[in-house]
Amino acid sequence: MAIANFAPQSVPDAATYVPPVADYAFLLGEAFGTDVVARATGGALSASDAGDALEAAGEFAAEVFAPLDRVGDQQGSQLVDGNVRTPDGFKEAYKSFAEAGWVSASVAEEAGGDGLPGSVTAALSEFWNASNAAFALCPGLSHGAIRAIQANASDEIRAAYLPKLVSGEWTGTMNLTEPQAGSDLGAVRTMARDNGDGSWAVSGQKIFITWGDHDVADNIVHLVLARTEGAPEGHRGLSLFVVPKFTLDAAGAPGERNSVVTVGLEHKLGIHASPTCVLQFEDATGYLVGELNQGLMGMFVMMNEARVGIGVQGLGVADRAYQRALSYAHTRVQGAVLGLPDGTPIAGHPDVRRLLLSMSSRISAMRAFSVLVGDVHDRAESDGTGALAELFVPILKSWLTEQAVHVSSDAVQVHGGMGFIEETGAAQHFRDSRILPIYEGTTAIQSNDLVGRKVLRDGGQTIGQVFAMIREQLQALTATGDTTATRVAERTERAVASAERATQALLGFASSPRDAFAVSVPFQEMLATLVGGWMHATIATAVLGHSERSADDVRRLSEADFYSAHHLAQVHALAETVAAGEIGE
Amino acid sequence: MAIANFAPQSVPDAATYVPPVADYAFLLGEAFGTDVVARATGGALSASDAGDALEAAGEFAAEVFAPLDRVGDQQGSQLVDGNVRTPDGFKEAYKSFAEAGWVSASVAEEAGGDGLPGSVTAALSEFWNASNAAFALCPGLSHGAIRAIQANASDEIRAAYLPKLVSGEWTGTMNLTEPQAGSDLGAVRTMARDNGDGSWAVSGQKIFITWGDHDVADNIVHLVLARTEGAPEGHRGLSLFVVPKFTLDAAGAPGERNSVVTVGLEHKLGIHASPTCVLQFEDATGYLVGELNQGLMGMFVMMNEARVGIGVQGLGVADRAYQRALSYAHTRVQGAVLGLPDGTPIAGHPDVRRLLLSMSSRISAMRAFSVLVGDVHDRAESDGTGALAELFVPILKSWLTEQAVHVSSDAVQVHGGMGFIEETGAAQHFRDSRILPIYEGTTAIQSNDLVGRKVLRDGGQTIGQVFAMIREQLQALTATGDTTATRVAERTERAVASAERATQALLGFASSPRDAFAVSVPFQEMLATLVGGWMHATIATAVLGHSERSADDVRRLSEADFYSAHHLAQVHALAETVAAGEIGE
Known part of the structure; x- marks a missing residue:
């Protein structure tokens, strides 16, 4: 294909964080065929209401948290005479964060919080983590403590600790x-x-x-x-x-x-x-x-949320790294760009374009899945999607955190030699990202949970339900009659078939668990990659329902096309790997 | 497959660097069906002679360079009053390095050096880079300067500068x-x-x-x-x-x-x-x-060697990171290991085992390819393998450097939370590795060179020769009649077929160069991955000729099996991606 209309974008400065508010409006309001916020709240809130909150949160993230990200990296927290001193500005930023009500915003109503739906708190969490991943961990841990106390503690302990934790004072x-x-x-x-x-x-x-x-x-x-x-x-x-x-x-x-x-x-x-x-x-x-x-049981109640939280942290870090790369690629001029006028920035080079689309197509898929996981959790109690919610958690955690490492690595690559220089900022995300596939349960722990508790235990029933949901989405996508849609649907359909075969192979390992656990990570990667294709099919279906295509819509269709050709193809390879079981003497 | 004989290995301390001398003895002496050192030197030197040099070099790398790797990372070089001060111990280490003759060892005879064959200098280069990648750059740059002066300069300039550069005094x-x-x-x-x-x-x-x-x-x-x-x-x-x-x-x-x-x-x-x-x-x-x-022409003469040098730097960094992970995995005990006795270290967990085999199987393949590339360059003038040598350079550079990032990331993962702590040492290799796919020509530059100058320009002739060589190797492998060999050969044969199809698709883009260059990196990854399978087929064929199998031989066969199931499968996915050309509007 020749490149039709490469338009050098005007992009914000690399130091500026741009919260993806419009993308969330699309995801919450229409991508899944309904207003998921309204559904979760029984109509008390709409995606549009949520949009106002996200607008305000995005502003806070961009203006208060983001400028402290590099300061925090350079100074680090220090241990001085037995007490930890946080970097300059953190204390003030935390106080205004708490006072603005952003701690309680993500707390359940029964614990004294605002009780925003999971699909919305996922968006908030992305903003905090993208603008300052190190900082975002602080309220993230508070949420875990709140959840553990609320679910398990006596009324006395609840009364003593919850209000101050929810307000953010502690x-x-x-x-x-x-x-x-x-x-x-x-x-x-x-x-x-x-x-x-x-x-x-x-x-x-x-x-x-x-x-x-x-x-x-x-x-x-x-x-x-x-x-x-x-x-x-x-x-x-x-x-x-x-x-x-x-x-x-x-x-x-x-x-x-x-x-x-x-x-x-x-x-x-x-x-x-x-x-x-x-x-x-x-x-x-x-x-x-x-x-x-019952201590471990007490921790389990918060484990799912914590894992989802760290998954979303991965999404945030990936998006911030991508935004930096995008900004650099649209301002740096280097070498003649094939088929485009002199002075075209490096974003026009075929390979830089490939890298940018590779990153953005993964980020869009992960963001959509994060909303879906929030939504499924919101509905779990009322409509029996509980098994689905359980299945999704290890996929979300491992996929989004592993991709944070890959995307932030790609972002360094887009910068060339400048990416290796700390002052550029790209290197920090690469460094920050590396803990994400480790803490809150490593990728192997997640994958073993997926394979053992979520797939083998029910004989593949829940995952079969997912395959059916994907096929249903592909029918809707194909029905649009669009050429790109048809191509994407065909590729995704083949990926589902490969994943089904791999699942059968995995179920065959039920009595040789070492084989199953030796391929649990490739199995999880395969499923996560397929889920990305599902999300793009979902997004593309919604986009093709628009009577006019916005620039965002054009990008979304390109991302779906790209993802299905570059990432989804991996499903076949991973399926072959899964079938091999444990290897080596 | 059940795990047959997991034997907790006794492994060196993580701080100890173990140069892979025995592996090089195998690669130089027999893996390629002949003593490549003897062939390159017309019998003046043998693989066994080279082994003595490698033994001595390995000892120097382990005892002098390796202990300075962390000191160098922590102190860094500093600019003091306009002069650069290197970390403690570097000056003394460099002097003993030069005095021991390790600079001149890798210099061609016509420039006044010892003229060791390329296959042997590749091994030396791995040792220097594995033990201290930052340090190894110093003599690496000298070699580039020597080559540029020797090839282009007047006798006067040569006389003035070469002897001191070759001795390492400058x-x-x-x-x-x-x-x-x-x-x-x-x-x-x-x-x-x-x-x-x-x-x-x-x-x-x-x-x-x-x-x-x-x-x-x-x-x-x-x-x-x-x-x-x-x-x-x-x-x-x-x-x-x-x-x-x-x-x-x-x-x-x-x-x-x-x-x-x-x-x-x-x-x-x-x-x-x-x-x-x-x-x-x-x-x-x-x-x-x-x-x-003619300045750029003057640089071109040294560019291939510089690119090979940085590729080998990637191999060194990857192996050092792997050695640390192996050491940690065999000493750390955590959790009950499925099917194995209490107290089995984490190396026995199916997923840790997978990660370790994934790393070592890539390293073995890359090391074999590094020897092959050295050998092909040694023979280029005498037996017309020049086009092959030219084709291999961008593959070597991009494959080994990209894998350095992946392997060092996997090594962090094996360490769990400890991998994120700087004192452990794993994080340094992850940080060090990230420049490798960038300097001396980014992965995109290498891939464009591969696609444009090495594949499209001769209409796929040289790459077709490679496919034929791989098929020939697979025949030899299949002829061993071994079960594992048959499985590996079958997987590799399918990969060759996929790569051939992708090459045809690429050749179809000859008149739409943006399509070709938009998939040049996936094409290079595909070819590199296939080359890895080729190397394992070569190694396995040699191993299966042994009358008795050593522990190293058992490992080599497991690596071949693992590589073909986990890495080679990617060839099919990448081939599909290549055929898609440029995507997006």
């Missing part, structure tokens, strides 16, 4: 990992001794505690996984405790400093502003959350 | 890039004015000058691309000059400081120890190398 943390207990939490050794007065004395060392100490809020509410005396070994002997940095005085305000000491701060590849702490608990005062030995 | 640099002239050197603006006394006055600013200033040797010989007064615009008006840091006195020793000023040092994502300089030339004294306006 923040929360998750204390799970220990040096010998990472992916395997059954190995946790931190002990809690009953003080006999309703409180517990918690002792042990926790590592990798995100925002484990800081100076942006008045108190920190640690949720700590610990073992009690006489408890069973392994996973079944863990209980959950709330251990505040400052114990509460009679009025419920932060009083005495609890004996939780920040003994170290990690030197990390990225997200420098996020303080990753080693916390030492020495008979720290804590309170049991939920039942004894 | 080092060399390449001054090409300027802010407006990166991939497009036709835009170079640096000017050289004839002083009328046989010297020239060179003025301008050069950026991204690797090892452009330092304190490890007594003089630096800059090769500078500049334009002379009245020269044509663009590429045809560039001439090459030698501009020493210190001009030579009557005795030929470094005398006056030339007016070349280091005005800046870049803050980079990785290879911190390698000083990346901004050099300002102000009427600096230089001498013309070769003919006026």
Whole structure:
């Protein structure tokens, strides 16, 4: 194909973050054939209402969070005399974030928040993470703590901690990992001794505690996984405790400093502003959350949300990296561009164009899926999409985080040599991205969850439902009669068939689990890639219903075409790999 | 397949670099069906002689270079009062490197070096780069300067500069890039004015000058691309000059400081120890190398070697990252390992095993190809493999450097959360690797060269020769009658067929060059992936000729099996992508 109408775009400066508000209006309002916000809220809110909130959030992200992203990377959080000092401007930014109500916006109504639907909070989360991934972890952890307390704790603990966490005056943390207990939490050794007065004395060392100490809020509410005396070994002997940095005085305000000491701060590849702490608990005062030995169960209630949250963090980092690359590619002039006038920027070179479309087509697919996952969770209780919601979580988490690494790597490549220079900013996203496929359950953990609990356990029933949904969408797409649509539908149809065959092969490994788990990551990649094709089919169907095509619509159809030729083709290769099972002697 | 004999390996400490001497003995001595060292040297040297040199080089790399890799990363090179100061220990290490004869070892005989064959210098280069990629760039640049001077300069200039460069007493640099002239050197603006006394006055600013200033040797010989007064615009008006840091006195020793000023040092994502300089030339004294306006031609003679050198740097970085991951995976215990006893380290988990095999199977294939490329270059003049040598260069450079990024990313993943902590060491390789697909011609530049000059120009003749060579190898592999061999051969045969179809599609784009260049990178990836399968078929054929199988042989067969199921399958997907041409409106 000859390039029809390459128009050098006017793009914002690389330092400017542009929240994709219009894309979310399309996704929330029409891409899925209905206003998903209205459906989730029973008509109380519409996509258009949500759009107003997103407009305001985007402005906050661009104006307050984004300018601190590089400062945060350069200064990092520092441990000074036992206390963590966050980078310049973080304290003020956090205060205005909380005061503007952005912590409570994403909290469920039953916990005292605004109860925005999951499809909308996904968008908010993307904005915070794109503008400042290190910063966004702080309220992200608070949400986890809120969820754990709300779901498990006594009324007394709820009353004492939830309002301040929801308002953002205090923040929360998750204390799970220990040096010998990472992916395997059954190995946790931190002990809690009953003080006999309703409180517990918690002792042990926790590592990798995100925002484990800081100076942006008045108190920190640690949720700590610990073992009690006489408890069973392994996973079944863990209980959950709330251990505040400052114990509460009679009025419920932060009083005495609890004996939780920040003994170290990690030197990390990225997200420098996020303080990753080693916390030492020495008979720290804590309170049991939920039942004894039900600690892991208590964490499970928030695990899905946390995993979705980190998936969306990947989407945010990917989009910010892409925006930088787009800006650079439309301003940098280098070499004659084949078939285009002198002075055409590098965005016109066939390969730079390929890279940019490769990135944007993945980002659009991931964003649509993020909205769908939010929507499916919103509907899970009412319309029985629960199994689907469960299936989607490990796909979302692993796909969006792995792609954050790939897309931010591509963004460096678009910059050429300048991408390797820290001042350009592209390198930071590449560094930041690398933790995403690791924390909150590695890609292997997600893929094993997908294969073991979500596919093998129900004999492929739920995944079969997904294949049927994709086929239904392809029928609608084909029915448009559009040439591009037909091509996209044909490619996607073949991908579904490959994925079905691979699923059959996987089900054949039910009695040889090493084979299944040796290909769980390729299986997850295959499914995620197919889901991307599904999302593009969905988007394209909606676009082709428009009587006139906007510039965004033209881009969306190009992305669908590109994705199906460049990314979806991988499904066949991955399907072949899945069928091979474990290899090697 | 159930895992037959997972034996927890005893592996060296992560800080120890283990040069793959035994692998090179196999590759040089027998993998390609002959002793390639003996063939290249007409029997003057054998693979066994080369093995002694590699043993010594490996020891030097492990004991001198490797311990400085982290020091170099942490301290970086610094600009102090206008002079670059290298990290602690670098000066002493460089001196012992030169004194041991490792600079001259890789220099051609006609330039005064030892004239080791290309297949052997590839191995040396891997060791230097694996143990210290930032350091290895210094002698790497000297080799480029030596080659450019030897091929183009007058006897006088050769006599003045070559001996000191070859001995390593002085080092060399390449001054090409300027802010407006990166991939497009036709835009170079640096000017050289004839002083009328046989010297020239060179003025301008050069950026991204690797090892452009330092304190490890007594003089630096800059090769500078500049334009002379009245020269044509663009590429045809560039001439090459030698501009020493210190001009030579009557005795030929470094005398006056030339007016070349280091005005800046870049803050980079990785290879911190390698000083990346901004050099300002102000009427600096230089001498013309070769003919006026033939400067780019003068650079071309060294370009292939430089590209091969950076490709091999990718192999080195990948192997070092892999070795760290292997060490960690065999010492870290976490979670119960399916089907294996308690206390089995994480290397036994199906997915960690998959990742390790994925890495090692790519590294083995790349290492074999590196030897083949060295060998083909050694033979190019005598047996007419020149076109093959030309075809292989862009594949080697792009494949090995792109995989360095992927493998070092996988190595971080194997470490879990610890991979993100700088002290672990895995993160450094991930950072270091990211420049490799960019400098010395980006992956797009390599791929365009491959598609335009090496495939379209001869109508697919040379690449057809490669397909025939692969098929011949597959016949030999199939003839072994081994079960694994048959499976590997079948998968590789299908991949050849896909690649042939994609090549036909590409040839169909001869009259629509944007289509060809829009898929040049997928085409290169496809070919590189196929070449990896070819290398494994070659290795497996040799292994199956052994009367007894060593542990290395068992590993090699597992790698061939794994590669053909996990990596080679990608060829089909990439072939489909290639056929699509340029996409988007």
